[in-house]
Amino acid sequence: MNGLFFIAGVKWGGWRNWSKYHSTILFFWFGDLLYNVLCKNHLMWEYKETIFGQTFLPNHLTVSLLIMFVAYPATVLIYLGNIPRSTFKVVLWLCLWVTIYSLIEYINLRYLNLVSHHHGWSMGWSVLFNLIIFSMLLLHYKHQVAALLISIPIIVFFIIFFKVPIY
Secondary structure (H helix, E strand, C coil): CCHHHHHHHHHCCCCHHHHHHHHHHHHHHHHHHHHHCCCCCCEEECCCCCCCCCCCCHHHHHHHHHHHHHHHHHHHHHHHHHHHHHHHHHHHHHCCCCCCCHHHHHHHHHCCCCCEEEECHHHHHHHHHHHHHHHHHHHHHHHHHHHHHHHHHHHHHHHHHCCCCCC
16 A cells, blocks of 8 residues: 555655645654554554565554655645645545545455454544544644644543553
């Protein structure tokens, strides 16, 4: 999938204005890194490589880093680089990206065995989480401080609800 994200990012990404999206890419990375640190011993979802390169991608962290450095920048460059102007079309665009990410996860979970869910996580939670992610990416692009502040209670909710041990 990372290869497809890379190709799509090169073809449809807003590379000409990449610096406008740089901080939002970092925001996306920070969220994923925070997940990997806080949930290191209590993963909700876990990536695994079973198709191409278990030698090169032997565990969740290495797969996660590959996703962070390839799929996330491509996603942000395409998502924000092609954001529509009208509110209705923005909502449709957001729903399209939630659907894309959710379908990729479903295929990877159900058919390719590239991800597994744990500790009560499910596809329903993933769809909700994808909705939050894409809403927050758009909010961060337009209002960085608001996105950071709103992220705090969201993170706290997930930590409490899924009983993530913080130690």
